[in-house]
Amino acid sequence: MTSKTALKPHLEPFSALSDFEVAQRVLNGDMPLFELLMRRYNRRLFLVARSILKDDALAEDVVQESYLIAFEHLAQFKGPDGFGAWLVRIGSRQAMRMLRRRSRLGLVSNEPGLADEAPAPARMEPEQIQIDREASHLLERELDRLPRDFRIIFVLRELEELSTAETAESLEITPGTVKSRLHRARSLLQLRLSRPLAAMKADAFPFAGTRCDRIVATVFERLSAKS
Known part of the structure; x- marks a missing residue:
């Protein structure tokens, strides 16, 4: 099961591709298609990181770092199934590392802000x-x-x-x-x-488009800077 986040129109033609098929295309040079994997799993990875750190901003940083690690080691994903589980393992380890680092520094996270608000159905009072x-x-x-x-x-x-x-x-x-x-x-x-x-x-914890878009854009910016 993948994230409930809706795909952007330019990704719809590829929506039927499995995670493994997308990963293989990315490895073969179709780097922009990595966005499809991010949008499938952004919410899940964010919620896992946030459940460890209890901080929206820190969780978002962890998600970005996790995607950079996943992209760098994408060839290690052998498939055909289990991409989501692989990402969660990367993300949870990154979040735990950040938590331990902040603990050593004596830092205490601020109270997390309210999650992005999802639009409510028009029929509701x-x-x-x-x-x-x-x-x-x-x-x-x-x-x-x-x-x-x-x-x-x-x-x-x-x-x-x-x-x-x-x-x-x-x-x-x-x-x-x-x-x-x-x-x-x-x-x-x-x-x-x-x-x-x-x-x-x-x-609970609606994953609004703004945060999802920001994560995708930042990851691609950082990937471009590395290339």
């Missing part, structure tokens, strides 16, 4: 829109209070909707560990929330 946004922001804040290992599992299973097997592969842990941590995360969150989780998670 303004009062309901506000209620839903407040509920989503509450879920985001409570998720930040969970232990890091629980946060990552919840993000991948509930927000990105990966299967237990996909989550286990991404984090290099057993399916049983995924299940137990997810159960604990759900239980802890539900104790703190007045509404059912299912009614709140759909709008």
